[in-house]
Structure formats: structure tokens, C-alpha cells
Amino acid sequence: xxxNRENFASNLTAILALAxxxxxxxxxxxFPYMVGEYGGAAFIIVYLAFSLLISLPIMLSESIIGRRSRxxxxxxxRKLSKGRTWSSLSLLTVLSPLIILSFYxxxxxxxxxxxxxxxxxxxxxxxxxxxxxxxxxxxxxxFLPLVFHTGFLLLCAIIVILGVKSGxxxxxxxxxxxxxxxxxxxxxxxxxxxxxxxxxxxxxxxxFSLLTPKAxxxxxxxxxxSLSLGVGTVLTYSSYISPKENILVSGVGTTVFDLLFAxxxxxxxxxxxxxxxxxxxxxxxxxxxxxPFIFCKMGSAAPWISSVVAILFFAAICFAALSSAIxxxxxxxxxxxxxxxxxxxxxVVCIFLGVWALGALCAYFPRLFSLCDTLTSNYLMMFGALxxxxxxxxVMKKEDVLSEFSSDGRYxxxxxxxxxxxxxxxxxxxIAVTLxxxxxxxx
Ligand code: TRP
Numbered sequence: 237x238x239x240n241r242e243n244f245a246s247n248l249t250a251i252l253a254l255a256x257x258x259x260x261x262x263x264x265x266x267f268p269y270m271v272g273e274y275g276g277a278a279f280i281i282v283y284l285a286f287s288l289l290i291s292l293p294i295m296l297s298e299s300i301i302g303r304r305s306r307x308x309x310x311x312x313x314r315k316l317s318k319g320r321t322w323s324s325l326s327l328l329t330v331l332s333p334l335i336i337l338s339f340y341x342x343x344x345x346x347x348x349x350x351x352x353x354x355x356x357x358x359x360x361x362x363x364x365x366x367x368x369x370x371x372x373x374x375x376x377x378x379f380l381p382l383v384f385h386t387g388f389l390l391l392c393a394i395i396v397i398l399g400v401k402s403g404x405x406x407x408x409x410x411x412x413x414x415x416x417x418x419x420x421x422x423x424x425x426x427x428x429x430x431x432x433x434x435x436x437x438x439x440x441x442x443x444f445s446l447l448t449p450k451a452x453x454x455x456x457x458x459x460x461x462s463l464s465l466g467v468g469t470v471l472t473y474s475s476y477i478s479p480k481e482n483i484l485v486s487g488v489g490t491t492v493f494d495l496l497f498a499x500x501x502x503x504x505x506x507x508x509x510x511x512x513x514x515x516x517x518x519x520x521x522x523x524x525x526x527x528p529f530i531f532c533k534m535g536s537a538a539p540w541i542s543s544v545v546a547i548l549f550f551a552a553i554c555f556a557a558l559s560s561a562i563x564x565x566x567x568x569x570x571x572x573x574x575x576x577x578x579x580x581x582x583x584v585v586c587i588f589l590g591v592w593a594l595g596a597l598c599a600y601f602p603r604l605f606s607l608c609d610t611l612t613s614n615y616l617m618m619f620g621a622l623x624x625x626x627x628x629x630x631v632m633k634k635e636d637v638l639s640e641f642s643s644d645g646r647y648x649x650x651x652x653x654x655x656x657x658x659x660x661x662x663x664x665x666x667i668a669v670t671l672x673x674x675x676x677x678x679x
Contacts, residue, residue, distance in 0.1 A: 242400040243411060244473075247481040249405050251489040253473055256559030257464045258494040260417070261343060261523070264556065268502035269518035270458055272438045275446035279362070280639045282447060287491050290668045291459045294621050295470050295490070297628035300640040302474035304632075308570035309468035311474070317631055325623055327339040330571045332616035333564035334587065335469040339608050340564070340593035341392070344557040345384030345599075349374060351554055354546035359531040360539045364514075367528045369455060370553045379601040381388040382499070389592055392561045396569055397584045410539050411555045417554040419497065422504035423543060426511070435507030438516065453675045456668060461613055462494055465570040466620030469563040472570050482647050483640075488521055504549075558675060567589075622669045629662035637661070 244250040271279050305312035310329050314323035353359070359367065374380060395403045426432060460466060478484060505527060509516050512530045516522070527549060534542035565587060573581035598605040629635055641657060642650035650657075 242476060243478045244476050244575050245401070247477070247486050247489075248530060248570065248579055249349035250473070250477045250481065250486050251493065252412045253404055253563070254470065254486060254490040255493040255497075256412055257469050257473065257563030258490055258560075259412075259497045260462075260464075260556050260560035261340070261460045261510070261553070262458070263494065263498040264501045264505065264553065266518055267462065267498035267518065269368065269441065269516055269522065270508050271502060272439065272506065272516055273446070274451035274454065275443040276440050277442035278444045278447055279455060280440075281442075282452065286456050286668075287459045287463070287495060287664075290456060290658060290665050291463050291465060291485055291656060291667045292491055294460075294465050294625050295423070295463055295670070296483060296487045296622050296641065296657070297637075297661055297665075298465065298470040299474035299477070299487060300628055301624060303477055303479065303483060304636065304640045306475050308574045309474070309567060310571055310592050311469050311574050312471060313627060317627070321629060322616065322631065323495070328535075328616060329466065329468045329620040329623065330567060330611050332620060333469060333567045334591055334610045334618070335594065336467065337389075337392075337561055337564040338591045339598045339605050340561055341389045341595045342599045343520065343552070344379060344383045344388035344561055345386075346374070346520075347381065347553040347557055348388055349384045350524060350528070350572055351547065352548045354531075356542050357539070357544050360542050361544075362532045364458045364529045364532070367532060368525050370528075371524045379575055382596055385595050386592065387535070388558070388561070389588060389595065391515040391558060392565050393584050393588045395558075395562050395582075396565045397447040397581055399580065400566075404566060408559055411559055413557075415552055415555045416497070416500075418548050418555075419500050419504050422545065422549055423500050426504050426506075426508040429508055429511035431511040431513070432507035433510075435510035438510065439502050439506050448461065450679075453672055457613070457676075458670050458671075460621060461618060462498065463491065464563065465563070466617040466622075466624065467612075468487065468567045468620065471624065473549055474565060475671065477572075480643060480646065482643060482650065484650050489603065489663060493637060500665060520640065557679045561607045569576060574610070579673070613614065615673075616672045617671055618676065622666060622673065625665045625669065628665065629658075644648055 244253060261676060289642050301312050301316065305315045307315055309326050313326040358370065395402065395407050474483065477483065493603060506516060508530045511527060512533045514526060514529060531542045531546040534545065542598060568587040569580065571582045572578045572586060573580055638654045638658065639645065640656060645651060
């Protein structure tokens with residue numbers, strides 16, 4: 237089995253794939269709003285510190301476990317530990333990306349629908365009530381959400397069936413640079429609108445008094461969610477990174493790209509929101525109700541520009557959602573191929589059917605949708621992050637962890653940073669994750 241495992245061609249394509257997984261709806265619909273609400277630049281500084289001191293060590297521990305074992309999540313913990321306790325626990329982390337994928341795919345379906353709408357000029361000259369009505373009509377339609385959820389999941393299945401190199405790597409290599417160009421052009425346009433200044437102030441004006449304990453917990457939670465930690469995607473993707481590459485570079489690269497994208501997305505959305513004179517918000521409503529309203533406003537002045545910007549925006553959303561979704565899909569597929577001996581094709585079909593069914597239910601039962609969301613982002617992801625970090629810090633041998641960290645001593649800087657890294661991994665990260673876990677339980 238191991239001999240025909242595929243590898244990413246280089247560290248750059250590994251970073252693009254990891255960034256593809258990390259950059260998703262969370263960067264666009266949660267980060268900008270959080271920044272605005274929790275103190276602008278002050279929040280960004282805290283977020284950056286948390287990402288580097290806590291999330292990065294967790295990401296690296298997933299990378300170390302994945303690359304050392306060259307296995308899927310379950311196989312990795314089975315190979316690197318004695319007994320079955322750890323690998324049995326890891327089954328939960330094989331399940332959680334599939335639960336996330338089921339409702340993520342429903343939203344992915346909405347973005348495809350909205351891309352079609354944008355092509356059809358649906359937002360030009362529509363008023364805000366009409367935009368809201370369009371969203372309500374679509375989400376409560378008897379079968380359209382199901383059709384688009386199916387379409388979105390099928391696209392993921394096709395990419396994953398093609399394999400790590402010809403599917404996942406190729407897709408991310410093309411779409412990630414494109415996604416950056418799309419979001420940068422959106423940001424430039426948005427910043428050029430009259431009244432954009434208020435949006436920039438909202439994002440950047442530092443206000444340290446807003447950094448409450450809740451803000452700190454949200455910053456750490458968002459950093460986890462945004463970097464896709466604790467669900468085995470980083471572990472699985474890292475198992476495809478060649479042993480010669482520097483995983484510190486791929487970890488830092490992914491963290492930086494993810495943050496950069498979230499900031500640019502903030503500049504793409506908030507200045508336009510303020511220029512249109514509306515209240516910023518978070519969540520699906522920001523993307524599917526607030527932003528289309530901006531396009532309507534623009535539309536009255538220049539219909540074609542508004543259509544083009546709407547198309548660019550929803551194309552970016554679709555790419556961002558797809559590249560994240562395929563990484564969740566791959567976690568399940570790698571497990572079925574390596575642990576259950578199924579062919580890649582059969583594994584993809586199994587995962588497709590399971591996720592499709594749960595997603596279809598989520599599409600019609602909003603309470604199930606939010607249950608899956610809370611269950612995964614508040615509990616399962618935290619559980620997974622804790623599992624990986626405790627495994628790397630307390631179960632694996634220190635020499636093995638550090639030798640994987642420096643790719644068998646190949647990288648002198650990594651060797652120098654070993655002490656700091658190991659301290660963060662062994663003490664700081666597990667304590668931080670436990671604290672958020674408790675906060676989530678109590679709130
Ligand atoms: N990081 C993704 C985003 O920002 C969401 C996400 C959470 C995710 N967990 C994941 C993506 C696991 C892929 C795999 O939207």
C-alpha cells in the first residue's frame with residue numbers, strides 16, 4: 237500500500253493545498269466581522285500571536301504525525317502507538333470532517349447557485365427586500381438546494397477521484413493563485429468606493445478595551461477553525477509531503493496565507509458594506525444577503541460593473557469552498573483506501589453517499605444544520621486538536637518528534653527552534669485547547 241502512496245511535487249504545492257483547505261468560508265464570513273467587533277487592529281495582533289504560538293504548533297504536530305507515519309489519521313495513530321486506544325479515539329477525527337463536509341457542501345451549493353444568479357444579472361436593480369426574498373425563496377425551495385448540494389459534492393468527488401497529484405494538487409495549484417487575484421481585485425474595487433473609509437476604520441482602528449475574555453476565546457477558536465485544525469486534514473495532507481521538505485516552512489506558509497487572505501477578504505467586504513450604508517454582520521447572511529445588496533446599489537450606477545463584480549465574488553466563494561471541501565473528503569477516502577482496502581473509486585462513492593445523505597437532511601432541517609456546525613466547531617475540532625497535540629507531545633518519543641520537525645536534521649533553523657517548539661507543543665498548546673474547550677462547554 238505504501239509504495240504507491242502519492243506525494244505532492246514540492247513544498248510550494250503542499251502549501252497551496254494546505255492553504256486551500258484553510259482558506260474557506262470562515263475567512264470571508266467570520267473573520268472580518270470578528271475583527272470589527274472585537275477591537276480591530278488589537279484583535280488582529282492577538283489573533284496573529286495565537287496563530288503563531290498555539291495554532292502553529294498544533295498544525296505542526298498534525299504534520300509530524302502524518303508525515304512520520306505516511307498514513308491516514310487512524311493508521312497514523314495506530315502505527316505510532318501501542319495498543320488501540322489512540323487509534324480508536326482518532327476515529328472521531330475521521331468522522332468530524334465528514335460531518336463538516338455535509339453542511340459545508342450545502343453552503344457550497346448555495347454559492348454555485350449564486351454564481352449562476354450573478355451571471356443572470358439577478359442582483360442588478362434588485363432592492364434589499366428583494367435580495368432577502370431571493371435568499372429565503374431559494375433556501376426554502378423544495379428541491380433546488382438539494383440539486384446544488386449534489387452538484388457541489390459531485391465536483392468534490394471528481395477532483396478527489398483523480399488522486400492526490402492529478403486531482404487535489406492540480407486543482408489547488410490553479411485555483412489558489414486565481415482566488416488571490418479575485419479577492420485582491422475585489423478589495424481594490426471595494427476600497428475605491430466613496431465612503432469606503434468607514435469600513436477601513438471598522439477593521440483597523442485598534443481598541444484594546446474590546447479584548448474581553450470572550451474576544452480572546454473567539455480569536456483562538458477562529459484561528460483553529462480557519463486553519464482547519466483538529467480534523468485530520470492537515471495530518472492527511474502532510475502525509476503526502478516528501479520527507480525532505482521543511483514542514484516548518486509549509487506550516488508558517490499556510491498560516492501566513494490564511495491570515496493574509498482573511499485580511500484581504502475583510503477589505504473586499506467591509507468597505508463596500510459601509511459604502512452601501514448597511515450594518516455589517518457575520519455568517520451566511522453576510523455573503524448571501526448583505527453583499528448582493530451592495531451589488532444592487534452599484535447596479536443603479538453601472539449595471540455591467542455590478543454584474544462583473546458579483547460574478548468575481550461568487551466565483552471566489554465557490555473556489556474557496558471547493559478547495560476546503562476536497563480536503564475534508566480526502567480524510568475519509570484515505571481512511572477507507574488504507575484501512576479498509578477499498579479502491580479509491582469505491583471509497584469516493586461511499587463517502588459521497590454518506591455525506592450526501594446527511595447534507596440533504598441539513599439542507600431541509602436548519603436545526604440539524606446548526607447542530608452539526610456547533611458539534612464540530614465547538615467540540616469535535618477541539619477534541620481532535622487536543623488529541624493530536626497530546627499524542628505528539630506526550631505519546632510519541634521526543635527524538636522522533638524533533639527529528640521529523642527538522643526532517644532528520646536537514647534544516648539547522650528547525651534544530652535551533654526545537655526547544656521552543658517542543659515547549660509550545662507539550663505545554664502551551666494543550667493547556668490553551670483545554671481552556672477553550674471548557675469555555676465552549678460553559679457558554
Ligand atoms: N478552514 C475552513 C474555513 O475557514 C473551514 C474548516 C474547518 C475546514 N474545518 C475544516 C476546512 C476542515 C477543511 C477541513 O472555512
